[in-house]
Amino acid sequence: MNGTVGPVGYGASVIEHLSIPTPAGDFDAIAAGPQDGRPVLLLHGFPEAAVEWEHQVARLGGEGFRAVAPDQRGYSPGVRPDDVAAYAMDELVGDVVAMADALEWRRFDLVGHDWGGAVAWWTADRHPERLRSLTAVSTPHPRALGAALRSDEDQALRSQYMRDWQSPRTEERMLADGGEPLRRMYEWKVPRARVDDYLARLSEPGALTAALNWYRAPTPRDRIGEITVPTLYVWSTEDVALGSTAALDTENWVSGPYEFQMLEDVTHWVPEEVPEQLTALLLDHLRRH
Template structure:
């Protein structure tokens, strides 16, 4: 693995790159409250299989792309970041993988730029349309998503998460993420402005348009012990994909699939990628 700086009109993204330069291009998008390091197991496995893998710290997580206004984290801007990163890399098409908020950006990228996305893999996060449907119809999902409303308060949320040596921020990882990784995430997000930037993803407001049905080969991986996303939205996601679709459930695994169950995720991901070879 090597470090990579990716300059764009929005600023410079920090990234990890691995695999042969002429390998099949694949982009990994992390979520909250993590960094590109969440993908270390997938990066190593995919690079060893000949993929050219790039995992950036996304907007707000990269110090070089950390605007202060919450509106600068709208989903259309986050999708533009994906396009800018891949254009700088010289990728006209690529395999796209996302987890948590990175998964939401991946869904929107596949909807907005289907010709660029060779395959889509989303971990944990249901299709945004499926999630919206569940929020209207399912009490369980409404209860799970209450935190999204709470986190829009500024700066109360940051103060609460970082108080007492970031006790509440550390609690998110709940022993499911290795201690060394959790400590690295806490250090990263404790730097001035970093946690506010990460929370601005929740504060940016609703997308300006509705997302459509996805028409690219899609793998969706959900886990039964995920506290954020329940079964209603997970099952509903099938209604929002008209391309080849595979839904896989990991039993008794929490939200942090890439780090908690890396072998299972890597196996599913490689099968999905090979099917579209």
């Protein structure tokens, strides 16, 4: 694993830039905290990158944890395969385990938002022995979401975008007018400089296609089961993509210790819209488990 590159001060801690080598390629990542600190891996969503967790990584590092947030498959230039099937859930979960192995983490806490939340749920199902705890932000348990898609017209309408984005012209539409359609997705809740950074990253050749391949990849053949590891699920009431039906049903798919936190008047972009509030919930969860 490469050393730090251009550490960036953030509050009382320091953000490092890492390269994590795996059989699939090298993942770019940000990190903070002592090397022997309790390990926490944070997975970003679409259309974002590891820096969506910058506040949480810095705070966790300052509290003595070893926090690492990678740019996931397709977002890291070193792991950007062309094949759509390479973005299937088995591959994404495999990346989590491979990164933990490269970091020499036998057990770790896993945090995910949006697509990163989906990967985190599946990792907790497939590899519970590796996880000390799970924190899912925005994304409900996949079985709860599946049930809502079948029974709740509101959730079916909210999720229509997932089918629409499988169109081969989606990249062209999102990047039209200097990326204005993509910019509007953040609902003016993510800092402008951060949105500029995301647009620059996703405008790189092949980057947006790779990110959208997460939506185009084959769905898992196996069914996810109940989650046994201690779980915190954070859902926000103004999330345009994920409604209350699946959020409230998620508790029925966790058999281990479970905590549900509902954030009033907060949109989908929780880690960046209310970073202090989310970090406080996360720290409390980690300290109790």
